[in-house]
Amino acid sequence: MRIRKGDTVQVLSGKQRGRRGQVMVVDPAAGTVIVDAANMVKRHTKARGATMQGGIIDKDMPLPASVVGIVCPACGRPSRTGVRYDEQGAKIRVCRRCGGDL
Numbered sequence: 673m674r675i676r677k678g679d680t681v682q683v684l685s686g687k688q689r690g691r692r693g694q695v696m697v698v699d700p701a702a703g704t705v706i707v708d709a710a711n712m713v714k715r716h717t718k719a720r721g722a723t724m725q726g727g728i729i730d731k732d733m734p735l736p737a738s739v740v741g742i743v744c745p746a747c748g749r750p751s752r753t754g755v756r757y758d759e760q761g762a763k764i765r766v767c768r769r770c771g772g773d774l
């Protein structure tokens with residue numbers, strides 16, 4: 673999984689194609705991400721007790737990680753990522769398009 677929480681990503685396919693947002697939640701086990709303001713659905717919920725209000729609620733749904741691309745801050749486009757290692761041997765993600773660090 674190349675995507676991390678806080679990344680800016682763009683949805684590459686599906687109904688939400690073209691939407692951009694920040695990654696709020698990453699679920700490596702499920703292979704999904706929740707992107708802010710992308711893949712919102714309206715849930716018609718019934719009131720449950722005093723605290724849960726009923727009505728129509730916007731809910732962020734998880735997207736498969738494979739349909740989102742990390743937006744490179746340098747070229748401003750969704751890019752595939754590569755990996756390079758710095759002097760300490762730490763992994764650094766790089767943009768395949770321009771070679772800049774992500």
Ligand SMILES: [Zn+2]
Binds near residue numbers: 744745747751771
């Ligand atoms: Zn780039």
